[in-house]
Amino acid sequence: MTFSRQILIGLVSGILTGVFFGERASATAWVADGFVKLLQMMVLPYITVSIIASLGSLKPAELRTLGLRTAAVIGGLWIVALTFAFLVPLTFPSIQSASFFSSSLVERRQPFDFVSLYVPANPFNALANNIVPAVVLFSIVLGSALIGVENRERLLDVLHVAKDAIARATRLVTRLTPYGLFAIAANAAGTLDLQQLGRLQIYLIAYVVVALLVSLWVLPGLVAALTPIRARDILRESQDSLITAAIAGDLFIVLPALTEASRRLLARLEPGSAEPERLTNVIVPASFNFPHTGKLLSLSFILFAGWFADALVPISAYPQLALAGLVSFFGSLTAAVPFLLDLFRIPADTFQLFLATGVINSRVGSLVAAVHTVTVALLATCAITGHLRWQRGRVLSYAGITVALVIVVIGSTRLLFATTLSPSYSKDAVLASMQLLADPVEATLATTRSPAPATSVPPLETIQQRGVLRVGYLPDALPFAFVNQKGDLVGFDIELAHHLARDLGVTLAFMPVDRESMAAQLDDGYCDLVMSGVAVTTERARDLLLSDSYLDETVALVVPDHQRDQFERWDQIRDRGALTIAAPDVPYYVRKLHELLPLATITTEPDVAAWFAGTHPDVDAFALPAERGSAWTLRYPAYSVVVPGPDPIRVPLAYPIGKRDAALARLVNTWIVLKRKDGTFDAAYRHWILGHDATPDRPRWSIVRDVLHWME
16 A cells, blocks of 8 residues: 555544544544654754755855745745735625624734844754744854855765754654544544634635645646646655645645655756755755745735625735735744734734634645745756746646636636625624523513612611612623523623622622613612623712722724724824714713814714614714624624724723612622632623623534434
């Protein structure tokens, strides 16, 4: 049995195992991690020794030619990659979308540190911490300096022996590939979140079909059009490495194998010559540090995120996106993508979508990256050795086939999306279906206001006597208190009210309160405290006894999607002159808006839903905390939340205490401290504000559970 067939059997067996056992297949994760680490173990030593030995054996003129021609090849491939990345949005249909609040909305990102990534102040630290670009630069500098050193042959002999030993060790590890890919495939297939991938199917399909077109035809076909090497030979010679890179989702681990595949292909052009091997030993590891085609295709995610969040990146901004992507992709994608999202004012919580697509796209991207690496090695080596050729007929034939394939692939994919896969908006249903995290205590819900019970007993004593905690709530105070589709009162503060009642050993009675008469209702004993996202102001501190602050919100503006880029900074908004801004009827914050926007007209609007429904078309924006505004945009996805810069403005929240009872206030303050320490507040924040697990988790589909019913 050939090694490629063993790899295929391991891959298919792993997928079937994952589908059969579902989440239980995660038991193979330790095998998968161990296999990847074994492959990684040899790569950095290989890169260091290979570059130093290969560069050290060159002459100065050869080094100059190598650098210039390799750079020209990489630059040309960048243009190809960017072209295809910008073709992906042509497949997207029209949708509406919105997102829960994300803390990244208010975070100010650190600038990309290009120097630290590439300039190794301590090369041993770079080696120890796997900082590949710094290791490569150190190796290039040392190898280049070795060119002019006398008696360099002594060191070169040692390095060549070391390189051969590393290559042999790599081949030994590579023999484990069928078993390693089995474990990787089983773990991935068993733990894949099908529901999440279903929401992202448009981008996944578009990215995969374009990436496969680039990796299976565009890049190999380009080599075949410009050199004597055939496209099918490229794929056949490197197929084992391409499969490994794709399944493991890691280009780094197959660099030695790609070097060997490139050397074998080039050896057919110059049998017996050592030149191809010497050149590929430099080109392959050195090119790893430059953005490859797989990375640049990820720019299509920025365009997808803008489309998904209804914050489209205009075509006029594509050159800026291309330049920013090239620079930022010298680092990691997980650092570059949030930077690009922030640069183009796309909601930063869409980065979670990027992480979700990684299960599929990182693997397909690694396949493209592996083909890119082989393409660079072949084209650059042929350019240096004189095997690069320009035959007009072959080039025009390649261009014609490529254009035809692009039209067919893009057109058919767009037709597929438009007819069968165009998603419907469902985030409003997700919000409406949210339920309390913990088991609720017994509770009653009043929807109309009733007179306060006459009593002179302090609230804390009254609570214990009647065995009921009367909690005031503001109706539809998203996401702190609202009624879900089942008719249950839920939300961040309602969740905490159940915790407080449970800790006091009493039941609950929820009482609706008015913002305007809240102080009077609390003084009359209508309710014991209000738990409904009440903002702290100086006026309220004068009229109410407030608990300690338990959460900070962020001042933001809710605007129509197409206008979000006009409200990104306070000075930018001021320059627009006489705007009309609506805000809740909270005098303190109305005055704050007047200070920030002296030329704007600030109107008060107690009914947030009325503004979203379009009853005030003359209002340019609604001032709401970002946490609340994000929840409202789930109901009304045509709007977006913007946190104007440069620095966010915080709004503290607290619980107003009935009858200004100091004993109850002390108890609530102590309870807040305890619930912060035991993680209750954090869990409620993640669920109700960030939307984590907004949809109840369901066991991953598997044959053993859903077909054979061997387990619940």
